[in-house]
Amino acid sequence: MRAGAPFLFAAVALAAVRGAEAPTPSPTPVTDPDIRRIVSDISAERIQRSIFVLASFKTRHTLSDPLPSGDGIGGAASWVHAEFERASAESGGRLKVELDTFDQRPAPPRIPQQVQITNIVATLPGTQPDPAGRTLVVSGHYDSRATNPLDATSPAPGADDDASGTASVLELARVMSHFKYRATLVFLAVAGEEQGLNGSTHWAQDAKARNADIEAMLDNDIVGSSRSESGQVDRGTVRLFAQGIPPTATPDDALLSLIRAGGENDTPPRELARAIRDIAASYVPSMNVRVIYRADRYLRGGDHLPFLERGYPAVRFTEPAEDFRRQHQDVREEKGVPYGDVPDHVDFAYTADVARVNAAALAVLAMAPAPPSGVQIETARLENDTTLRWSPNAEPDLAGYRIVWRETTAPFWEHSTDVAKDVTRTTIRGVSKDNMVFGVEAFDAAGHASPAVFPSARRTL
Ligand SMILES: [Zn+2]
Numbered sequence: 001m002r003a004g005a006p007f008l009f010a011a012v013a014l015a016a017v018r019g020a021e022a023p024t025p026s027p028t029p030v031t032d033p034d035i036r037r038i039v040s041d042i043s044a045e046r047i048q049r050s051i052f053v054l055a056s057f058k059t060r061h062t063l064s065d066p067l068p069s070g071d072g073i074g075g076a077a078s079w080v081h082a083e084f085e086r087a088s089a090e091s092g093g094r095l096k097v098e099l100d101t102f103d104q105r106p107a108p109p110r111i112p113q114q115v116q117i118t119n120i121v122a123t124l125p126g127t128q129p130d131p132a133g134r135t136l137v138v139s140g141h142y143d144s145r146a147t148n149p150l151d152a153t154s155p156a157p158g159a160d161d162d163a164s165g166t167a168s169v170l171e172l173a174r175v176m177s178h179f180k181y182r183a184t185l186v187f188l189a190v191a192g193e194e195q196g197l198n199g200s201t202h203w204a205q206d207a208k209a210r211n212a213d214i215e216a217m218l219d220n221d222i223v224g225s226s227r228s229e230s231g232q233v234d235r236g237t238v239r240l241f242a243q244g245i246p247p248t249a250t251p252d253d254a255l256l257s258l259i260r261a262g263g264e265n266d267t268p269p270r271e272l273a274r275a276i277r278d279i280a281a282s283y284v285p286s287m288n289v290r291v292i293y294r295a296d297r298y299l300r301g302g303d304h305l306p307f308l309e310r311g312y313p314a315v316r317f318t319e320p321a322e323d324f325r326r327q328h329q330d331v332r333e334e335k336g337v338p339y340g341d342v343p344d345h346v347d348f349a350y351t352a353d354v355a356r357v358n359a360a361a362l363a364v365l366a367m368a369p370a371p372p373s374g375v376q377i378e379t380a381r382l383e384n385d386t387t388l389r390w391s392p393n394a395e396p397d398l399a400g401y402r403i404v405w406r407e408t409t410a411p412f413w414e415h416s417t418d419v420a421k422d423v424t425r426t427t428i429r430g431v432s433k434d435n436m437v438f439g440v441e442a443f444d445a446a447g448h449a450s451p452a453v454f455p456s457a458r459r460t461l
Contacts, residue, residue, distance in 0.1 A: 030447055031282050034179055035363045039283050041175045042359055044352035050167035053079060055157035055343045060144040062195045063115055063152035076142055077118045080189045083170050084122040091177035096123045102202050110149055110195040117192045119199045122173045126184040134183035136366050137217040138172055138358055139303050140165025141193035147330045154330055159343040161327045164224030168355040181366035190303055200303035208310040216272050216365055217314035219304035223354040224346040228321030237288045237320040238354050242273035243295035243308055257456055266454035268313035274412055275451035276361040283360035287353050317354055368448035369395040375440045376458035377433055386433040388455055389425040393442045402441040404452050
């Protein structure tokens with residue numbers, strides 16, 4: 001596996017590499033002390049408390065009691081809002097906390113009548129004006145459901161689905177707001193997920209309408225349990241679902257050129273997933289990010305989908321093996337088997353580790369330069385070398401670019417070589433573009449690297 005954040009780079013434009021299969025020597029990964037601090041500050045106890053509080057509302061069904069003082073979704077929304085406000089106060093007002101409330105029109109069968117839906121949004125503005133507006137989003141949904149999707153009154157504690165994700169997002173906001181990032185971070189608690197992804201769709205739609213530059217969206221949904229339905233415990237794995245070619249791609253889409261170049265496995269969500277996996281290996285080595293090349297599980301969806309549909313790179317974290325007796329079930333016992341999504345079945349230390357993976361990924365990517373733009377691979381003549389070019393990044397503390405490559409059949413980057421910041425064209429000698437998949441990343445002086453960008457084909461020299 002490629003090292004997470006190697007620092008050394010060759011200050012030459014032409015990198016000579018012998019033998020395509022020979023692994024590049026991996027420099028010792030160096031980690032950022034601020035990010036190590038962020039990771040260690042994530043508290044399983046605070047996450048546990050948040051999950052218990054959220055599960056203590058009778059139900060958080062989207063059609064339940066909207067009153068802020070009630071024991072339905074209105075009460076839960078008001079508690080989440082207050083927690084974000086508290087986190088903001090503790091970080092000197094650095095988080096901007098807003099309610100994104102809208103009237104959801106009837107959408108049968110799950111929204112039979114008009115209902116008001118509220119997303120709670122905490123924004124930590126980025127520090128770097130150039131390029132402005134780069135945004136990373138992390139979400140969990142605070143609504144819950146019982147067996148019948150329209151049952152707005154039966155107890156629906158939703159501890160794993162998805163108090164675990166909401167509690168993680170709250171904890172990320174608490175811890176991460178004490179540090180500075182180049183890009184803007186948005187901590188998002190959405191509702192209406194169980195009724196048709198209504199809250200996330202509304203927010204993503206607004207983001208698209210204002211042309212928001214969302215570089216990454218991390219959905220945390222069902223991240224609370226390390227125990228499978230058969231009782232097997234795996235505390236060291238989190239699944240990360242990453243879409244390939246979107247089902248909505250049209251023939252005039254830029255994605256067609258991706259497919260023509262054999263890049264169907266190198267969509268932005270997949271490059272994002274590879275980056276997250278590498279970052280986790282450096283900062284949370286106890287956790288294996290099991291990347292799954294699929295948008296989501298069969299028959300299921302999540303809040304990353306409305307972002308994907310609008311062209312944003314979005315991925316979903318979910319526990320290693322779900323126990324479906326714990327999800328979308330009335331709390332009851334049948335033949336001695338307990339059903340229902342109660343907090344007793346949540347592994348709070350495991351949820352905290354998933355939150356740590358999120359924290360490290362968000363911190364590295366928000367501190368890193370923007371992914372390089374205009375990345376191209378020269379295809380003007382027949383040759384056995386590989387020449388890549390890209391547009392210069394604008395960040396003043398840019399340190400260089402990293403060329404990464406792998407076998408076309410390999411899932412993750414296998415080789416890398418670094419070039420200096422003033423280089424925007426380089427040749428990898430002895431490695432044929434015909435045989436490998438290439439990408440280009442940008443990194444800063446502290447070693448924070450962007451996700452890789454797959455090159456388009458350039459037919460002139
Ligand atoms: Zn869910």
